[in-house]
Amino acid sequence: NAGVTQTPKFRVLKTGQSMTLLCAQDMNHEYMYWYRQDPGMGLRLIHYSVGEGTTAKGEVPDGYNVSRLKKQNFLLGLESAAPSQTSVYFCASSFQPDTGELFFGEGSRLTVL
Amino acid sequence: GENVEQHPSTLSVQEGDSAVIKCTYSDSASNYFPWYKQELGKRPQLIIDIRSNVGEKKDQRIAVTLNKTAKHFSLHITETQPEDSAVYFCAASTGGGNKLTFGTGTQLKVEL
Numbered sequence: 001n002a003g004v005t006q007t008p009k010f011r012v013l014k015t016g017q018s019m020t021l022l023c024a025q026d027m028n029h030e031y032m033y034w035y036r037q038d039p040g041m042g043l044r045l046i047h048y049s050v051g052e053g054t055t056a057k058g059e060v061p062d063g064y065n066v067s068r069l070k071k072q073n074f075l076l077g078l079e080s081a082a083p084s085q086t087s088v089y090f091c092a093s094s095f096q097p098d099t100g101e102l103f104f105g106e107g108s109r110l111t112v113l
Numbered sequence: 114g115e116n117v118e119q120h121p122s123t124l125s126v127q128e129g130d131s132a133v134i135k136c137t138y139s140d141s142a143s144n145y146f147p148w149y150k151q152e153l154g155k156r157p158q159l160i161i162d163i164r165s166n167v168g169e170k171k172d173q174r175i176a177v178t179l180n181k182t183a184k185h186f187s188l189h190i191t192e193t194q195p196e197d198s199a200v201y202f203c204a205a206s207t208g209g210g211n212k213l214t215f216g217t218g219t220q221l222k223v224e225l
Contacts, residue, residue: 058212101147
């Protein structure tokens, strides 16, 4: 039982490049989330999904897209990376929406030069 | 939307002392208040949570108190140990489709 896994763990991009972060969970959770963590700013919600085939915007969605084609996977895409997107990205999943425990992945550190 | 403020941003205590971290929230409809611990280089993990129908909850050395009237809640860690050193995040949610809003975190350092 791996829980929530993210790939890749580290990535360096040049401004304007694109990339996709993959999140996979094996707990059969309906709800999945992508957060970014920046120093002094806590965890901010980028996008989330309440089930297979659904996505919704969070607090800071600009510059990101997501897809949830399979229940166990939640992809975060950057179409044209910018230095402001340098951050640590965490995927999370939960059994309950909004008021239940979040299970986080190990994080993906992205640097945009 | 919900706004959660967390203080202090850094906290240093001696081993064995108590530590208190405080959070305030803006939306009086918030009813779920979890606390997450993040060790250096690790993922955040839930350590305790409280719902608005109770005022206090304890789990061994940690406790959370909630004051709905004042819209604030606090994390209390007693008999601190070096392994308590981490960043702690509070959060709040009203439920009903509204996601968790996190505080900005408190770096706790327990010194020997």
